[in-house]
Amino acid sequence: MRVVNGLMKSLVCFLLLACFSGIGYAGQIEKPISSECLDCHDIAPGEIGGDYDKAITGSVHSGLECLDCHTAIIELPNEENLPAVYCGECHEEEANTYQWHGRLRVPNGEDVPVCADCHGKHDIRPSTDQRSRVHPINLPETCGRCHEDLDLIKKHEIYVQKPIEIYESSVHGKASLGGIYVAATCNDCHSVGGTAHRILSPGDPESPINHFNVPHT
Ligand code: HEC
Ligand code: HEC
Ligand code: HEC
Ligand code: HEC
Ligand code: HEC
Numbered sequence: 705m706r707v708v709n710g711l712m713k714s715l716v717c718f719l720l721l722a723c724f725s726g727i728g729y730a731g732q733i734e735k736p737i738s739s740e741c742l743d744c745h746d747i748a749p750g751e752i753g754g755d756y757d758k759a760i761t762g763s764v765h766s767g768l769e770c771l772d773c774h775t776a777i778i779e780l781p782n783e784e785n786l787p788a789v790y791c792g793e794c795h796e797e798e799a800n801t802y803q804w805h806g807r808l809r810v811p812n813g814e815d816v817p818v819c820a821d822c823h824g825k826h827d828i829r830p831s832t833d834q835r836s837r838v839h840p841i842n843l844p845e846t847c848g849r850c851h852e853d854l855d856l857i858k859k860h861e862i863y864v865q866k867p868i869e870i871y872e873s874s875v876h877g878k879a880s881l882g883g884i885y886v887a888a889t890c891n892d893c894h895s896v897g898g899t900a901h902r903i904l905s906p907g908d909p910e911s912p913i914n915h916f917n918v919p920h921t
């Protein structure tokens with residue numbers, strides 16, 4: 705009898721528990737999972753791989769879930785106006801270094817490039833990979849998206865209006881297009897301390913192409 709009593713008690717306990725966790729479950733919003741995203745978002749326009757899943761899988765971020773970057777999504781379907789992905793969440797050092805672009809303060813400056821403007825969104829590769837947007841051979845195109853845009857250049861009163869054309873007709877550009885990556889590319893002449901995360905205005909005394917630094921650069 706004592707055994708049966710014990711059994712009854714555990715059964716009641718079990719039912720109560722199941723009941724409470726059931727209520728808890730129904731009252732909670734379930735966090736979405738990455739595979740659900742693909743139901744509505746298949747094609748990733750212009751990215752290597754063609755869809756979000758393949759682009760991520762082939763990138764430096766293979767293994768990351770959609771929600772590791774899209775942290776603002778808490779339920780589905782998601783809102784249409786989400787805040788931008790913040791790469792600095794995991795790349796604190798780069799985010800700390802990247803404070804200026806030309807005379808613009810990051811991230812508040814209007815038209816200032818964000819991480820994804822240079823690196824891409826989902827198909828990000830290391831700069832040593834020829835398919836990377838920041839591989840030396842692709843920088844003229846990546847930087848040129850803004851620096852060949854005359855409206856943008858005029859709006860920001862940038863003095864040299866055709867840096868890509870000038871570059872591509874130069875001995876550096878020709879060597880680079882011919883596949884000799886040791887030739888100087890945008891980054892080599894404009895980056896302070898060798899990182900594109902510190903590209904300053906030529907008027908800045910720290911800029912490698914400041915009048916006084918040109919002989920050294
Ligand atoms: C039921 C369909 C549906 C599911 C599931 C879904 N989305 Fe969306 N999502 C949309 C719609 C509709 C839009 C707005 C139109 C568009 O940009 O395609 C959108 C827009 C977006 C945007 C752009 C938002 C902006 O501010 O422009 C992102 C990023 C996004 N979704 C990510 C995700 C991620 C990550 C998941 C998985 C956790 C997901 N979505 C699951 C329907 C869905
Ligand atoms: C490494 C971070 C990262 C991961 C992981 C990631 N995304 Fe994104 N995604 C971005 C960035 C950056 C943008 C550009 C807009 C922004 O900043 O919010 C973006 C934009 C989008 C958009 C808006 C349309 C577009 O192409 O710009 C959709 C839809 C989207 N992502 C879906 C997904 C899905 C689905 C997954 C998982 C398979 C995923 N993302 C994983 C970084 C990421
Ligand atoms: C959830 C964390 C996370 C987020 C968010 C994230 N990354 Fe990463 N990223 C990683 C990890 C992990 C690696 C691989 C380890 C490493 O090499 O640092 C990586 C590697 C990289 C690399 C290659 C590093 C190398 O040394 O080759 C680049 C470039 C990069 N991420 C850029 C970005 C950009 C741009 C964004 C925003 C669109 C972003 N990441 C968002 C975690 C993240
Ligand atoms: C061999 C070195 C060198 C290379 C390579 C190079 N530049 Fe320049 N760039 C310069 C110099 C020098 C100036 C002129 C600065 C001045 O007027 O004081 C300049 C000017 C500029 C300016 C305008 C600055 C201003 O205030 O007017 C931009 C933008 C620019 N370059 C972008 C690029 C891009 C994008 C690339 C790659 C396609 C590139 N540069 C490649 C040396 C270089
Ligand atoms: C103006 C273009 C530009 C912007 C904006 C930019 N990067 Fe980069 N990034 C580059 C280039 C070019 C390289 C490779 C050479 C170097 O270090 O300058 C690079 C290198 C890196 C690397 C080292 C791994 C590699 O591929 O060499 C990481 C990680 C990285 N960037 C993350 C970020 C993050 C995170 C942000 C935003 C906070 C960001 N970048 C913004 C152009 C950019």
Ligand code: HEC
Binds near residue numbers: 817848850863890
């Ligand atoms: C998303 C657009 C965008 C991208 C991509 C971009 N830039 Fe810029 N860049 C700007 C804007 C806007 C300014 C104007 C800031 C200012 O007033 O100096 C600027 C300023 C500059 C300046 C300083 C010009 C001056 O007169 O102060 C240089 C040099 C420069 N960029 C080089 C580059 C290089 C090299 C790359 C690629 C690694 C690049 N940019 C990528 C938008 C962009």
